[in-house]
Amino acid sequence: MQYCNHCQVKIRGNKERCPLCKNMLSADNSNGMRIYPQIPLGYDRHLVMRMLVFMSIVALVVSFTVYMLVPADINLPIFTFLGLLSMWLSIILVLRKRNNITKNIMWLVTLVSILSVLWDWRIGWKGWSLDYVIPAVCVAAIFTLYVTAKVMKLSARDYIVYFLLGGLFGIVPLLFILFGWLNVLYPSIISVAANIIFLSAIIIFQGENIKSELSKRMHL
Known part of the structure; x- marks a missing residue:
């Protein structure tokens, strides 16, 4: 078995050059079993x-040009x-919090x-x-939380976090309704209804697990 000093992998057969980097191979004197390196997919x-x-930059230039030509x-x-500021802040936030989905959301x-x-x-306030x-x-956040919980098969500990986040998302539109800050009610009503359904699903299907997890944490 040959060894590539550049890729630090072992190559089977009697090849003279590494199939990965094309450098000359040397004899392998170790007892490891690694044959080829793990090359992660990326962009x-x-x-x-x-x-x-x-x-x-193109979007800003085009928007300014159109505004000057057609006031x-x-x-x-x-x-x-x-819009671009929102996009860039979102991108920066996603990159910084990419290892914690719930916090990211x-x-x-x-x-x-x-x-x-x-x-x-x-x-001009509309x-x-x-x-x-x-x-x-x-509503989008609640749906994302539900899909993430199902896809990732989260534990009861994670469901507690999702439960609290879902409740928080549902309270915000409800406050708008109670304080009379809205001109159009139905989006907030839909949001509150979606939150109630989400929390009901969590309680019905994961209630025992959540109760057990809370008992462990609270020493009940």
Whole structure:
């Protein structure tokens, strides 16, 4: 068995050159069993980021050009800038929190909600952020939590976190309804209903596991 000093792997047969790097092979004097290296699948992250930067610049230039050539009541460059800012903040957040799905979802919901309110306020308050965006984001977060829990086959400990997050997402649109901050009610009503269904499913199908986990933690 031959050995490649460059790839640090063993090669079966009597080859003179490594099939991976084409360097000359030497005799292997170790007793390990590793034949070929584990090469993880990946993508050119730097190329993707450059493409996103380029697309952002193009979007800003195009929006400014269109606004100058065809003036309108809506400030298109501001809209574009706020949209790109939201996109980049979301990307940065996903990259920083990529190892914790529940925390990632929580931060994304918070970020999108705050940005939508600021955006709504900046262009002249119309209330669409409270009427549509935040309830829609809460429903999407609840659905994502449910799918993630089913796909990843999470333990009871994780279901407790999901239970609390689901409850939090459901409270926000309910507060809008109670305080009379909405012009359109049905998105928030749908969001609250989806949250009730989600929490009911967690309690019915994972109630015993959650109770057992709480007993362990609380020493009940």
